[in-house]
Amino acid sequence: MRVILVDDDDMFREAxxxxxxxxxxxxxxxxxxxxxxxxxxxDRSATLALLDWKMPVMSGIELxxxxxxxxxxxxxxxxxxxxxxxYEETALAxxxxxxxxxxxxxxxIQKRIEMILARTRDGAGGLVGDAPESEPVTIGxxxxxxxxxRAVWKGRQVDLTVAEFAVVEHLARNAGQDVRYRDLYNAVRxxxxxxxxxxxxxxxxxxxxxxxxxxKFRDLDDRFECIENYPGFGYRWSGNGPPH
Amino acid sequence: xxxxxxxxxxxxxxxxxxxxSLLILLIACSTVPLIxxxxxxxxxxxxxxxxxxxxxxxxxxxxxxxxxLIDQFNPRSIGLVADAVKAMASDGLTIRLLLHAVEPEGEGxxxxxxxxxxxxxxxxxxxxxxxxxGLLTQAxxxxxxxxxxxxxxxxxxxxxxxxxxxxxTRTAAGCWSVLTSWTELSYLETSIGxxxxxxxxxxxxxxxxxxxxxxxxxxxxxxxxxxxxxQRLAYDLRAGRSSESFETLNRMPELAGVxxxxxxxxxxxxxxxxxxxxxxxxxxxxxxxxxxxxxQLIVPLRQAVPESDARSRDALDGxxxxxxxxxxxxxxxxxxxxxxxxxxxxxxxxxxxxxxISDAVVDYEDELELGGITLERAITPGVHVRGxxxxxxxxxxxxxxxxxxxxxxxGRIRIAVRGTGATADIVIEDSGPGVPAEDLERIFEQNFSxxxxxxxxxxxxxxxxxxxxxxxxxxxxxxxxxxxxxGTVRAENITSGGLRVIVSLPLDR
Numbered sequence: 112m113r114v115i116l117v118d119d120d121d122m123f124r125e126a127x128x129x130x131x132x133x134x135x136x137x138x139x140x141x142x143x144x145x146x147x148x149x150x151x152x153x154d155r156s157a158t159l160a161l162l163d164w165k166m167p168v169m170s171g172i173e174l175x176x177x178x179x180x181x182x183x184x185x186x187x188x189x190x191x192x193x194x195x196x197x198y199e200e201t202a203l204a205x206x207x208x209x210x211x212x213x214x215x216x217x218x219x220i221q222k223r224i225e226m227i228l229a230r231t232r233d234g235a236g237g238l239v240g241d242a243p244e245s246e247p248v249t250i251g252x253x254x255x256x257x258x259x260x261r262a263v264w265k266g267r268q269v270d271l272t273v274a275e276f277a278v279v280e281h282l283a284r285n286a287g288q289d290v291r292y293r294d295l296y297n298a299v300r301x302x303x304x305x306x307x308x309x310x311x312x313x314x315x316x317x318x319x320x321x322x323x324x325x326x327k328f329r330d331l332d333d334r335f336e337c338i339e340n341y342p343g344f345g346y347r348w349s350g351n352g353p354p355h
Numbered sequence: 356x357x358x359x360x361x362x363x364x365x366x367x368x369x370x371x372x373x374x375x376s377l378l379i380l381l382i383a384c385s386t387v388p389l390i391x392x393x394x395x396x397x398x399x400x401x402x403x404x405x406x407x408x409x410x411x412x413x414x415x416x417x418x419x420x421x422x423x424l425i426d427q428f429n430p431r432s433i434g435l436v437a438d439a440v441k442a443m444a445s446d447g448l449t450i451r452l453l454l455h456a457v458e459p460e461g462e463g464x465x466x467x468x469x470x471x472x473x474x475x476x477x478x479x480x481x482x483x484x485x486x487x488x489g490l491l492t493q494a495x496x497x498x499x500x501x502x503x504x505x506x507x508x509x510x511x512x513x514x515x516x517x518x519x520x521x522x523x524t525r526t527a528a529g530c531w532s533v534l535t536s537w538t539e540l541s542y543l544e545t546s547i548g549x550x551x552x553x554x555x556x557x558x559x560x561x562x563x564x565x566x567x568x569x570x571x572x573x574x575x576x577x578x579x580x581x582x583x584x585x586q587r588l589a590y591d592l593r594a595g596r597s598s599e600s601f602e603t604l605n606r607m608p609e610l611a612g613v614x615x616x617x618x619x620x621x622x623x624x625x626x627x628x629x630x631x632x633x634x635x636x637x638x639x640x641x642x643x644x645x646x647x648x649x650x651q652l653i654v655p656l657r658q659a660v661p662e663s664d665a666r667s668r669d670a671l672d673g674x675x676x677x678x679x680x681x682x683x684x685x686x687x688x689x690x691x692x693x694x695x696x697x698x699x700x701x702x703x704x705x706x707x708x709x710x711x712i713s714d715a716v717v718d719y720e721d722e723l724e725l726g727g728i729t730l731e732r733a734i735t736p737g738v739h740v741r742g743x744x745x746x747x748x749x750x751x752x753x754x755x756x757x758x759x760x761x762x763x764x765x766g767r768i769r770i771a772v773r774g775t776g777a778t779a780d781i782v783i784e785d786s787g788p789g790v791p792a793e794d795l796e797r798i799f800e801q802n803f804s805x806x807x808x809x810x811x812x813x814x815x816x817x818x819x820x821x822x823x824x825x826x827x828x829x830x831x832x833x834x835x836x837x838x839x840x841x842g843t844v845r846a847e848n849i850t851s852g853g854l855r856v857i858v859s860l861p862l863d864r
Contacts, residue, residue: 120644126651133655165640192643193636194689213647214682216675217654314721322714329710336736340717343724 112228113156115185116140117147117174118163123213127161127190130217136224144169148177157185158231159224163213164191164198175205186227188273190220196326203270208260210272222300227273230260250283250348253337267331271324274299278320282338282348291345292317321346373582377575384568388561395560396551407503410519410535415501417443417450418522418533425452425524425531437468444470451478451534455495464491467531485534490521498523498530581607585617590841592621628700635692642685646678690745697743698839705863706747708738708779709772715751716770719759728762733771738779741863742840750836753829754783754856761787761854778842778859789848798846799834833858 114136118124121142128140139157141147144166151157160178162171169177175187188209189202199210211223248255254263260276262269271279281298282290296313299320321338328335339347420443424436436452444450450470456463464485466478485491488504501522523532551557588604591597600621601614653674660667713734723730740747758768766786773780790798797803830844833856837844842860849855 120648123644123648123651126648126654130651130654133658192640192647194639194686195636195693214643214650214678217651315718318717318720322718325710325714329707333707340713342717342720342730 112158113137113139114224115147115151115157115160117144117160117166117171118142118190119144119166120163127217127220131221131224134221144171144174148174148181151178151183151185152181155183155185159228160185160187161190161224162187162207164189164193164202172201172205175202175207179206186231188224188227196323199272200270203272208273219300223274226277226299227260230258230273248280248283250286251337253279253283255280255283264328264331264335269327269331271327275320275324275327278317279324279348282346286348289341289344289347293345295320295345317345373575373579377572377579380571380575384572388564391560392552392557395557399551399554407519410537411501411503411522414520414522414533414535417535418501418524418531421452421531421533422524425528426526428526428528433467437470440468441470447538449473449536449538451481451536453532453534454528455491455498455530455532464532481534485521494521494523494532495530498525577607578610581605581610585610585614589617624699628696631692631696631699635689635696638692639685639689643682646681646685649674650678690749694745694749694836697745698835703741703743703840706740706742706744708740708747708781708860709734709736711744711747712751712770712772712781715748715755719755722759723768726759726762727765728759729765729767731767731769733769733773735773738772738774739863740779740840740842740860742860746836746839750833750858751781753833754781754858757829757833757856758783758785758787758854761785763787774862775859777862779862781858781860782855784849784853784855786853789852789854790846792848795846795848799830799844801831803831830856 114131116124116128116131116138118127118140119142124140124142128138131138139150141150144162145168147160148169151160162174164171166174171189171191178185178187187202187207188211189198189207190211190213191198192213194212202210208227209223211220247257252265255261255276256263257276257280260271260273262271262276262279277298278295281295292314295317300313321340325335325338328337337349339349341347421436421439424432424439428436440450440452450468451466451473452468454465454467456465464482466473466475466482469478482491490502490504501520503520519537520535521532522535523530525531552561584604585601588597588599588601591599601617602611605611605614653671657668657671660671662668713732716730716732722728755768755770762768762785768786769782769784771780771782773782794803830846834844837858837860840860842858844856844858846854846856
């Protein structure tokens with residue numbers, strides 16, 4: 112599993128590369144996106160690319176576009192400090208699979224990478240842990256393709272990150288049932304993962320996921336109301352939305 | 356009442372307000388003609404009196420001239436009388452010599468002679484008019500002296516005669532009357548026999564005056580309409596509905612300078628806003644990258660420190676917590692910078708208030724649970740306003756945070772969203788102590804605090820919702836952001852206890 116890491120900040124790049132290596136990944140790090148592009152053109156062995164957004168000469172988003180132009184289809188994850196929704200929307204619309212805040216802890220970054228790599232393996236016909244869960248799901252107007260992590264609502268693609276997709280998928284597979292905050296959090300981070308510093312920190316995390324997910328659906332459909340909240344418990348995917 | 360006085364002062368202050376000046380102009384334009392009309396009509400009356408008196412004397416003179424002939428009148432002398440009448444007539448002057456029969460009264464009048472010549476049939480409309488005026492019954496009764504008459508009679512020939520005077524005298528044959536009249540052309544300038552306002556001079560004056568008035572009012576209205584268009588554009592720019600400039604909108608060269616300066620002002624605000632966003636982004640990048648790097652550098656340290664070394668583990672935890680705190684401070688600073696940029700740059704979008712508040716409420720679930728506070732919601736779905744989402748988020752966050760911080764344990768908070776007329780009302784009620792009446796307005800002021808003690812929830816560690824990390828200026832933000840979105844905010848005490856804050860924003864239908 113080779114991971115390409117492109118970041119112009121030497122200290123961060125080195126620190127993350129070492130951590131990823133310690134986690135058992137084969138990491139190739141570049142400080143210049145042009146050099147990274149040239150490498151990717153000749154060496155197609157990479158299974159994932161982690162890109163910084165803001166880099167001199169060629170930004171991460173430019174690199175992603177040039178990769179796609181050169182038919183380099185390796186999944187791309189943005190690892191950046193730019194948190195405005197605009198950047199995330201642009202990255203996902205241009206084909207990135209995830210958008211992670213650089214300042215998140217290594218464990219979170221690692222979990223997200225593992226999730227993407229696991230899905231890539233599933234898609235390639237490799238390890239399939241739970242066969243039915245890799246099948247496309249259709250619930251009402253929602254279509255989910257777990258292999259490509261793509262969600263479609265009323266015929267239009269919803270640009271979800273891998274983690275957001277995991278939340279939607281978990282809710283949709285349990286449509287009509289109340290799903291606990293903890294279960295939704297486990298779907299993203301894996302069981303037993305501690306979030307934040309408060310004992311209930313994971314709830315805020317899930318809420319922030321759901322808020323972003325709702326917004327993305329509403330950007331496509333102003334009347335989207337399929338994700339209902341049960342105060343103190345969690346969320347539920349309701350096929351038709353709550354009764355008016 | 357104070358608002359009415361203020362409006363009155365603002366809009367009806369002459370010299371400052373176009374409305375007041377326009378009102379004065381309209382009053383002047385409607386009263387001045389009335390005054391002038393009264394004066395002119397008086398002058399016309401005098402002129403008419405002179406003309407009528409002259410006509411009366413003329414009729415009397417003609418009667419005196421004809422007197423010898425009518426004294427001797429017999430059927431054979433009718434030719435002599437007719438010749439005499441013709442000799443006395445002149446251009447524009449018509450003379451009719453009439454003989455009144457005794458019976459039937461008013462009906463038996465004979466046209467003995469006329470100059471220009473006239474048949475009995477042509478005389479008929481004149482006779483009828485005289486009869487209407489009662490002259491044919493009156494003249495034979497006294498049959499003496501002369502009277503001026505104001506009347507207009509259309510004749511068969513189509514000319515319009517002004518009857519001026521009738522002079523009567525009695526002979527053995529009966530009562531004779533000389534009726535003199537002038538055609539309208541000869542006395543075109545007089546208003547005899549019609550209202551003064553119908554005279555040609557009045558019509559001309561009214562036309563000129565009306566034209567001038569229309570021109571002046573048009574000028575005022577033009578300036579006023581331009582200002583209104585400027586106002587509408589300014590509103591649309593603020594609401595993010597227009598990208599037009601004042602200069603392209605303006606049609607009045609005199610306002611070109613103003614329009615240009617407005618455009619520069621907007622341009623300045625936009626570039627300031629862009630600069631703030633750009634600097635904010637650069638700052639975030641500069642600050643967060645080292646935070647992220649430290650976060651990564653700690654990972655091998657944690658792996659290297661044995662479980663038994665509690666002190667070093669605690670130190671690493673402390674570093675992690677501090678990093679988390681710095682990250683939150685950076686995020687709060689970014690929100691603040693972007694909010695300032697949003698205030699400067701009037702970029703607005705359609706916001707679903709109902710959805711945003713429903714989402715925001717969920718963010719405070721933990722805080723509500725910790726405080727044992729019950730939340731009641733009455734959110735009408737589909738209420739929309741136009742504004743910047745960040746400004747609105749800060750309004751809602753601060754309102755909820757404020758309500759939570761003043762709610763007693765096991766208290767109650769009620770949030771309502773509804774469309775009322777042209778506004779979207781967001782109402783939040785708490786069951787706290789309320790506010791003294793004299794401070795209801797002051798709670799929205801910067802640096803005004805009514806918290807003698809730390810809020811009930813502050814001792815809890817798990818305050819993770821966005822609103823609990825606001826910048827300590829709560830309701831001041833609420834008012835500033837609400838006003839920036841074209842709305843108003845007010846607070847009132849609830850009779851049964853607690854405070855009600857009502858934010859009203861213009862509805863976007």
